[in-house]
Amino acid sequence: MAKHWWKALAVLILTYTIIAGFTHKIPIIGTNGQSSRGLYFHVPMWICMYTMFTISVVNSLRYLAGYDLRKDALASAAGGVGVFYGVLGFATGTLWATYTWGSTFTSDPKQMLTAVALLIYMAYLVLRMSISDIDKRARISAVFNIFAFALLIPLTYIIPRMVDSLHPGSASTPGFASKDTDNNMKAVLYPAFLGWTLLSVWIFTLVVRYKKLELKNIFK
Amino acid sequence: MINKAFSFCCTFMLLLVSLLADAQQQNTEKGPVNEFFRSNDKIYVIVGVLLIIFTGIVIFLISLERKISKLEQRDRLDR
Numbered sequence: 001m002a003k004h005w006w007k008a009l010a011v012l013i014l015t016y017t018i019i020a021g022f023t024h025k026i027p028i029i030g031t032n033g034q035s036s037r038g039l040y041f042h043v044p045m046w047i048c049m050y051t052m053f054t055i056s057v058v059n060s061l062r063y064l065a066g067y068d069l070r071k072d073a074l075a076s077a078a079g080g081v082g083v084f085y086g087v088l089g090f091a092t093g094t095l096w097a098t099y100t101w102g103s104t105f106t107s108d109p110k111q112m113l114t115a116v117a118l119l120i121y122m123a124y125l126v127l128r129m130s131i132s133d134i135d136k137r138a139r140i141s142a143v144f145n146i147f148a149f150a151l152l153i154p155l156t157y158i159i160p161r162m163v164d165s166l167h168p169g170s171a172s173t174p175g176f177a178s179k180d181t182d183n184n185m186k187a188v189l190y191p192a193f194l195g196w197t198l199l200s201v202w203i204f205t206l207v208v209r210y211k212k213l214e215l216k217n218i219f220k
Numbered sequence: 221m222i223n224k225a226f227s228f229c230c231t232f233m234l235l236l237v238s239l240l241a242d243a244q245q246q247n248t249e250k251g252p253v254n255e256f257f258r259s260n261d262k263i264y265v266i267v268g269v270l271l272i273i274f275t276g277i278v279i280f281l282i283s284l285e286r287k288i289s290k291l292e293q294r295d296r297l298d299r
Contacts, residue, residue: 018270022263033261041269088276092269099257099265203277206284213291 007202013195017041020188027182031100038096040188044196045089046156051197052082052204053121057149060142072138073215075145077207079124085200086118101166110160110167117155120148134218 021040029036056078063071093111098104105111124144131137160170181189257264 022266028261033263035262035265037263037266038269041266041273045273084276084280088273091272091276095268095272096265099254099262203280210284210287210291
């Protein structure tokens with residue numbers, strides 16, 4: 001029981017997030033209306049994705065340092081869960097955009113570059129599937145993973161901040177940064193980050209257990 | 221099986237992005253769905269967002285369960 005407490009914590013925090021997310025008082029700004037509440041559900045998806053991709057690249061580096069296949073299993077599990085969260089973030093974002101930006105797909109730099117970054121990570125998963133030799137697969141995909149992470153940060157974080165974008169947090173729109181987020185919203189937003197991230201780690205541990213079981217003949 | 225589904229998803233996403241990247245028409249259409257999402261200060265957009273996340277997690281669980289079943293079957297054959 002002792003090692004499961006954080007899962008209960010995740011459920012508790014997410015319960016709070018969902019209830020408070022829909023009932024807390026928020027400022028009504030422009031065309032957003034009540035849809036600003038998407039902040040508590042859309043943004044944490046990306047936080048989960050970044051967490052997973054960071055775990056993934058760290059374990060790829062650790063794999064390359066010692067060629068331990070367990071690290072490769074961790075990296076691939078985190079990569080898969082990260083893509084899953086990226087797709088969720090993208091899907092929730094497109095729905096939100098449909099009713100605030102006026103179109104599901106715009107030529108918005110953040111939306112487009114995020115799609116590119118996600119495709120690079122999908123290529124990582126496809127690359128893994130295309131090599132049947134386990135050691136070769138681990139090495140090549142570890143190197144590709146480092147390349148993908150090196151592109152992820154400029155594509156999704158740096159470039160959208162340098163150009164004009166409809167998405168908050170660009171050159172022309174200040175965005176929901178620490179200085180301009182409403183204090184009421186922060187009381188829900190930060191627990192939301194923690195709760196969703198814990199949930200993603202929970203999912204990640206399940207996938208890791210599956211991957212290790214799949215390769216148990218090799219690990220023995 | 222998983223390979224096929226996955227490559228389908230990737231192709232689909234690529235197609236969506238490339239086809240709709242320059243689709244600039246404004247979504248100002250009326251229609252019952254659009255009216256519904258815009259009603260009550262757009263709160264139903266967030267209900268939709270939460271529903272997408274929930275559906276995603278359920279699909280993930282189902283795929284994980286299927287993978288584990290396959291593993292169990294393999295173990296039974298090995299024995």
